[in-house]
Amino acid sequence: MAARSTTIIEARGVVMSFGQTPALRGASLAVRQGEIVAVMGPSGSGKSTLLHCLAGILTPDEGEVWFAGQRLDTMSEAKRSEVRRDKFGFVFQSGQLVPELTAEENVALPLLLGGTRRAAALAEARAWFGRLGLDGLGRRRSGELSGGQAQRVALARGMVNGPQVLFADEPTGALDSMSGEMVMSLMTRAAREQGSTVILVTHDARVAAYADREVIVRDGTVGSLTGAAPPSGAAR
């Protein structure tokens, strides 16, 4: 587990609009190395936009995004793609596996795109199947997997390159509660073992409860819910 004292990724006063519609109005969030942070908020509050800005997928109109001491928002697109491929992992709501590829090829994809040789990439991918309870499913295609299995394959793909930051956008949104719990338990355990930071966007409090802390996005700004000590006996 990496030391948690240092900020690994940070948004500073990020402003972002889509046409005339403002999504973020000066959002700031600093996340430490190895920390698991849940970003909560009502629909349309801007939480997914914040995640996309932090991940370098969207470029903010104003403000700054920092990753490991470097400005991410002012990097060239080529350099940002490299950071996304080598330093970040992603898990989305619907898995978004490549349907033409087998499950193990999907998991190996970030390594293959990063230049790892095919045999080595597949061997590394296969190691994740046992770890995530997916033994025997490596040769299946996404259409032959249940929703929970597909999401665990997507999790393996997000973690296979040992990302410094894993971005998870409603990773259990399409799953039943049992499958969702399994994905969250595996995700947080794997992230803690690898020392990966996780930024988890969710509207589900039971999912957010796997995080170290929660922040809430309202009207395009970030507020903290941490620090308020629970009154004794108030919460069951």
Place this chain on the structure above:
Amino acid sequence: MSVPLTLLGLLEREPSHGYDLKRDYDTWFGRGKPLPYGQVYATLSRLARDGKAIAGPAEHGEGPDRKRYAITEAGIADVERWLSEPAPPEPHLQTVLFAKVVLALMLDRPADHYLDAQRAAHLHRMRELTALKERGDLMDTLLADHGLYHLEADLRWIDHTAARLDLLAQAVHQ
């Protein structure tokens, strides 16, 4: 949790000594809050007095004398009735939340801050219960789930109420 009825239920399995009942109670229902011996024997005495259980003769052994307790037909009927009746849905916490929000609005205090603090407290407790699930056994998991689902229901109410505070403020000031 009704201690007398739970002990009666354990007695329905087989006649038992107080020591065995305490051990089984702590194993299955105690979850970090063991039942004091004094409460076990006081409860068994009351159950015997009320005709729900009967005490056998004192048994002499190496330690202090012990009595074996057995459930009666009246005790079995109590257990059966208890198990067949649904538990009260416990609306108490929500009543407290509701009263605080309404009062805060009546007094022109920041009800949204109160709801935020309550949301944080609930999420804090949910994190604790989730951590318990991650390191605990199946019993811990099921008990934690019970708490988590209740807290989640409260949180949904908090979110819905927070979204309707303006309307509620108008209503309480009419």
